[in-house]
Amino acid sequence: MLKTTGFVGRRDFLKAGATFLTASSAALPATLTAKGASAAPKIPDNMLYPGVEDEAYGSPSPHEAGNVRKIFPQNEKSTLTASFTPLHTQKGIITPSGLHFGAHHSGVPEIDPEMHELFIHGMTDRPLKFTASDLMRYPLSGGINFLECGGNSAPQGYYPEAQPMPLQYLHGLVSGSEWIGVPVKLLLQEAGLNPKAKWVIAEGADAGFLARSIPLQKLLDDAIIALYQNGERLRPAQGYPMRLFLPGWEGNTSIKWLRRLEVTDRPAYTREESRHYSETLADGSIEGFSMYMGVKSVITHPSAGQVLPDKGYYQVNGLAWSGFGKISRVEVSDDGGKNWVPAELEGPVLNKSLTRFTLPWRWDGSPVRLQSRAFDEWDNVQPTHEAWKSRYFEGSRNHYNAIQTWYIDAQGTVSNVF
Amino acid sequence: MLKTTGFVGRRDFLKAGATFLTASSAALPATLTAKGASAAPKIPDNMLYPGVEDEAYGSPSPHEAGNVRKIFPQNEKSTLTASFTPLHTQKGIITPSGLHFGAHHSGVPEIDPEMHELFIHGMTDRPLKFTASDLMRYPLSGGINFLECGGNSAPQGYYPEAQPMPLQYLHGLVSGSEWIGVPVKLLLQEAGLNPKAKWVIAEGADAGFLARSIPLQKLLDDAIIALYQNGERLRPAQGYPMRLFLPGWEGNTSIKWLRRLEVTDRPAYTREESRHYSETLADGSIEGFSMYMGVKSVITHPSAGQVLPDKGYYQVNGLAWSGFGKISRVEVSDDGGKNWVPAELEGPVLNKSLTRFTLPWRWDGSPVRLQSRAFDEWDNVQPTHEAWKSRYFEGSRNHYNAIQTWYIDAQGTVSNVF
Numbered sequence: 001m002l003k004t005t006g007f008v009g010r011r012d013f014l015k016a017g018a019t020f021l022t023a024s025s026a027a028l029p030a031t032l033t034a035k036g037a038s039a040a041p042k043i044p045d046n047m048l049y050p051g052v053e054d055e056a057y058g059s060p061s062p063h064e065a066g067n068v069r070k071i072f073p074q075n076e077k078s079t080l081t082a083s084f085t086p087l088h089t090q091k092g093i094i095t096p097s098g099l100h101f102g103a104h105h106s107g108v109p110e111i112d113p114e115m116h117e118l119f120i121h122g123m124t125d126r127p128l129k130f131t132a133s134d135l136m137r138y139p140l141s142g143g144i145n146f147l148e149c150g151g152n153s154a155p156q157g158y159y160p161e162a163q164p165m166p167l168q169y170l171h172g173l174v175s176g177s178e179w180i181g182v183p184v185k186l187l188l189q190e191a192g193l194n195p196k197a198k199w200v201i202a203e204g205a206d207a208g209f210l211a212r213s214i215p216l217q218k219l220l221d222d223a224i225i226a227l228y229q230n231g232e233r234l235r236p237a238q239g240y241p242m243r244l245f246l247p248g249w250e251g252n253t254s255i256k257w258l259r260r261l262e263v264t265d266r267p268a269y270t271r272e273e274s275r276h277y278s279e280t281l282a283d284g285s286i287e288g289f290s291m292y293m294g295v296k297s298v299i300t301h302p303s304a305g306q307v308l309p310d311k312g313y314y315q316v317n318g319l320a321w322s323g324f325g326k327i328s329r330v331e332v333s334d335d336g337g338k339n340w341v342p343a344e345l346e347g348p349v350l351n352k353s354l355t356r357f358t359l360p361w362r363w364d365g366s367p368v369r370l371q372s373r374a375f376d377e378w379d380n381v382q383p384t385h386e387a388w389k390s391r392y393f394e395g396s397r398n399h400y401n402a403i404q405t406w407y408i409d410a411q412g413t414v415s416n417v418f
Numbered sequence: 419m420l421k422t423t424g425f426v427g428r429r430d431f432l433k434a435g436a437t438f439l440t441a442s443s444a445a446l447p448a449t450l451t452a453k454g455a456s457a458a459p460k461i462p463d464n465m466l467y468p469g470v471e472d473e474a475y476g477s478p479s480p481h482e483a484g485n486v487r488k489i490f491p492q493n494e495k496s497t498l499t500a501s502f503t504p505l506h507t508q509k510g511i512i513t514p515s516g517l518h519f520g521a522h523h524s525g526v527p528e529i530d531p532e533m534h535e536l537f538i539h540g541m542t543d544r545p546l547k548f549t550a551s552d553l554m555r556y557p558l559s560g561g562i563n564f565l566e567c568g569g570n571s572a573p574q575g576y577y578p579e580a581q582p583m584p585l586q587y588l589h590g591l592v593s594g595s596e597w598i599g600v601p602v603k604l605l606l607q608e609a610g611l612n613p614k615a616k617w618v619i620a621e622g623a624d625a626g627f628l629a630r631s632i633p634l635q636k637l638l639d640d641a642i643i644a645l646y647q648n649g650e651r652l653r654p655a656q657g658y659p660m661r662l663f664l665p666g667w668e669g670n671t672s673i674k675w676l677r678r679l680e681v682t683d684r685p686a687y688t689r690e691e692s693r694h695y696s697e698t699l700a701d702g703s704i705e706g707f708s709m710y711m712g713v714k715s716v717i718t719h720p721s722a723g724q725v726l727p728d729k730g731y732y733q734v735n736g737l738a739w740s741g742f743g744k745i746s747r748v749e750v751s752d753d754g755g756k757n758w759v760p761a762e763l764e765g766p767v768l769n770k771s772l773t774r775f776t777l778p779w780r781w782d783g784s785p786v787r788l789q790s791r792a793f794d795e796w797d798n799v800q801p802t803h804e805a806w807k808s809r810y811f812e813g814s815r816n817h818y819n820a821i822q823t824w825y826i827d828a829q830g831t832v833s834n835v836f
Contacts, residue, residue, distance in 0.1 A: 041535070041537045041547075041677060041678055044529075044533060044534070044623060044677075046527035046528060046529055046623055046624075046625075046675075047527070047623055047624065047625055047627065048625065049625055050492070050497040050524045050525040050624075050625045051522065051524060051525030051526040051527035051528065051624060051625065052525055052526050052528065053489065053491060053492055053499055053525060053526070054487070054489055054499055054501040054520050054522065054526060054655050055487075055516075055655070056486035056487050056488075056489060056501075057478075057485075057486050057487070057516045057517065058487075058515060058516040058517070058518070058653045058654075058655050058656075059516065059653065060475075060650060060651065060653060061531075061651065061652075061653065061654050061658045061659075063530065063531050063658075063659075064650070064651050067475075067650060067651070068474035068475050069472070069473075069474050069475070069476075071471065071472055071474060073471060074468070074471055079468040081471055081472055083472040083474075089650065089651075090649045090650070091558055091560075091598040091645075091646040091649065092560065092596040092598045092646060092648070092649055093596065093649075094512060094562075094596045094648045094649045095649045096515065096648055096649045096650045097476060097514065098473075098475045098476040098477065099475065099476070099649070099650065100476070102472050104469065104472065106468045106469060107468040107469030107470055107471060108469040108470050108471070108472060109464040109465070109469035110464060110469065110470065111462075111464055112481065113479075113481050115462060116462070117459070119459045129459075137731070137732070137733070138733065139733045139776065139778060140509055140733065140735070140776070141764055141765070141776075142509075142510065142765065143765050143766065144512075144765075144766065176649075178510040178511065178512045178765075180509040180510045205462060205464060205465055206464075206465065206468075206469060207464075207465055207466065207467055207468045207469065209465065227509075228509040228510060230510070230512045230514055230648065231508045231509065231510055231511075231512045231513045231514045231517070231594075232478060232482070232485060232507065232508070232514045232517065233478065233479065233482050233485070233507075234479075235476045235477065235478060235479065236476075236479050237472050237473070237476050238476075240479045240481075241479075241481075257464075259459060259462075260459055313555070314555070315555070315556065315557045315558065317558070346559055347559070347560065347561050347562075347596075348561065348562065348766060348768060350766060358557065358558070358559075360557060
């Protein structure tokens with residue numbers, strides 16, 4: 001056990017076993033220490049008669065009805081909506097499809113899959129078109145990947161002061177799913193590429209004709225036309241009946257309701273990439289086509305919006321991800337970044353995927369600044385908030401991936417600070 | 419390309435590229451060959467006005483309303499229900515929680531999580547009890563695992579003739595999820611184990627008091643009290659608010675709505691393990707406590723219930739799993755088992771998890787017998803139907819894991835045969 005922090009190594013934790021949880025039970029909250037059971041278990045009413053039949057398509061328990069996305073709704077000025085994933089209730093690396101984040105610039109179109117076609121045209125030997133049924137005859141592949149909006153964590157970059165928001169609003173525009181579809185490479189090969197082709201303009205079938213310019217190389221690498229998410233067809237808000245999916249790249253480039261791939265020799269500089277998804281650097285120059293989502297992590301428990309009921313033992317855990325590849329390690333600090341302790345990576349560590357980290361921790365009841373910083377296999381590391389701010393022009397908000405600091409006060413209230 | 423079969427190696431497939439799909443397009447169904455697009459894409463109605471707002475908890479497209487579990491309902495004689503996963507529509511290794519299989523001997527009880535407690539008692543230093551809230555303070559771990567009913571594929575073992583059933587009814591009592599919870603080991607350590615303890619009786623809070631005897635060693639190995647499935651709390655049909663989860667073991671032992679773990683020095687021989695989940699071998703002896711689910715695979719496309727629209731190219735794909743560990747390889751045959759071709763393992767290959775396999779295949783239009791056989795890292799291999807039958811007493815139905823044969827007739831109709 002390190003002296004400078006409250007973190008407990010996994011070996012120490014397991015060696016101590018039950019004693020760690022109970023030896024100092026006077027200092028532990030009642031909810032952690034298991035209650036001694038003096039009487040035999042009583043038979044509850046639900047064991048006195050048979051239960052109900054299963055549903056054809058199951059739903060969460062009504063007792064979990066509060067576990068939903070927070071929606072930033074359409075209003076008179078804008079059709080933009082955003083749906084924030086409740087990361088504070090998610091465990092593991094899969095986000096339920098019903099809770100996957102969304103950011104829709106023109107709402108969610110209702111599309112009859114039989115009427116929807118994908119066109120591939122431009123600098124090809126011949127134009128082609130495909131329905132979703134056509135695509136399902138092709139080889140399917142994919143994997144478990146994160147998807148993150150380029151504007152996730154925007155309040156952290158945009159405002160000069162840390163906003164008193166909960167985790168869900170601060171960082172809830174990232175989710176994890178198993179995405180399966182047709183490699184774009186196969187379709188481009190079938191269309192026949194002009195040797196001078198370098199870019200592809202991808203356009204969605206929403207009312208905003210949302211379009212992005214994608215370097216051809218990415219489409220030949222690991223891009224898919226996604227048809228399935230978490231074992232079933234895409235949900236409407238995720239692009240039903242088909243979307244582009246670009247592992248590790250900013251979410252906006254994974255065009256939903258994909259209707260058109262136009263092969264070209266230059267980018268289109270669409271509204272989305274000139275107005276929304278290019279960043280102004282500190283010296284006033286513009287960084288365009290900033291596609292990769294940087295290495296990032298956030299502690300989801302404890303996190304802003306939660307209150308620690310008492311001092312004592314907590315299992316710190318959170319999520320880490322990188323658009324460049326696998327997470328190699330995550331470190332955690334409870335003294336604002338002076339000392340760092342390696343966390344354990346829990347569950348599968350997959351390429352361009354959410355990765356769960358966890359570490360036992362004993363809170364002594366005094367105010368602390370809790371942080372995590374992730375490293376990926378290319379030795380990218382999260383910047384500090386100050387380093388991130390110094391790179392971008394004031395008021396920048398996209399691609400914010402700095403270290404998150406949670407401040408826990410003496411009452412156990414967790415809040416967002418810089 | 420092998421001469422004896424229609425299977426195409428991945429390298430051959432990629433090398434041939436588009437030509438594989440299109441060169442002999444006269445022989446390919448129109449739905450596979452992409453249609454040439456002569457006119458510019460027309461603007462569909464859904465691009466003329468903004469779409470709808472997102473839902474707080476998303477749902478599948480109404481166009482996918484047919485993708486549901488098939489329910490074997492309660493009736494006057496029995497409260498047993500079974501919900502069969504539509505494996506023929508699943509891609510990847512995650513089953514949506516709403517489509518996860520279920521087998522309920524006394525229906526699905528409705529439980530208020532605040533009223534539900536787990537008791538640990540018997541040969542312990544002290545009895546303990548836990549609510550779900552208590553358990554959430556403990557370290558959580560888990561992973562992506564399959565769960566399979568011991569009675570999955572029962573019609574194959576039970577009936578002397580192959581039944582004309584679709585894939586969903588034949589093999590749909592297996593699913594894959596990310597299961598997260600508290601290691602049972604931690605709780606048993608906290609209770610303090612009597613050195614003579616060897617078994618634990620696990621009991622659920624359903625009207626049948628469903629109970630199984632679990633060897634203590636399994637609970638100290640990789641068992642968890644599962645609280646989360648695919649990123650959210652368990653669904654009611656999966657044991658909300660808590661269930662035992664035993665990776666790789668027959669589903670019935672992963673007791674849902676878990677209310678009691680009684681530590682003992684001997685098994686209880688409960689009704690479930692004497693009446694339902696012990697097998698009679700060919701010589702009349704009884705195999706009890708047959709916990710591990712054997713290595714198994716099934717081709718999900720093409721599969722019984724489907725029709726191949728025409729001869730030509732198909733991507734064969736399916737699922738493999740083993741209760742003993744990882745899948746090491748899967749082989750496929752289209753001549754009834756004379757020649758076997760290695761399939762590609764697609765996506766992550768995880769311990770005690772569904773594993774996706776796939777292989778390009780050209781069907782020449784003549785009747786074929788399509789099969790897959792899986793091997794695990796311990797070199798276990800699926801038996802033939804005949805070998806499986808010869809091991810068990812006539813009419814046995816549990817733990818059926820033999821090679822599945824799909825017969826495809828000249829019209830492309832896929833059916834179940836032995």
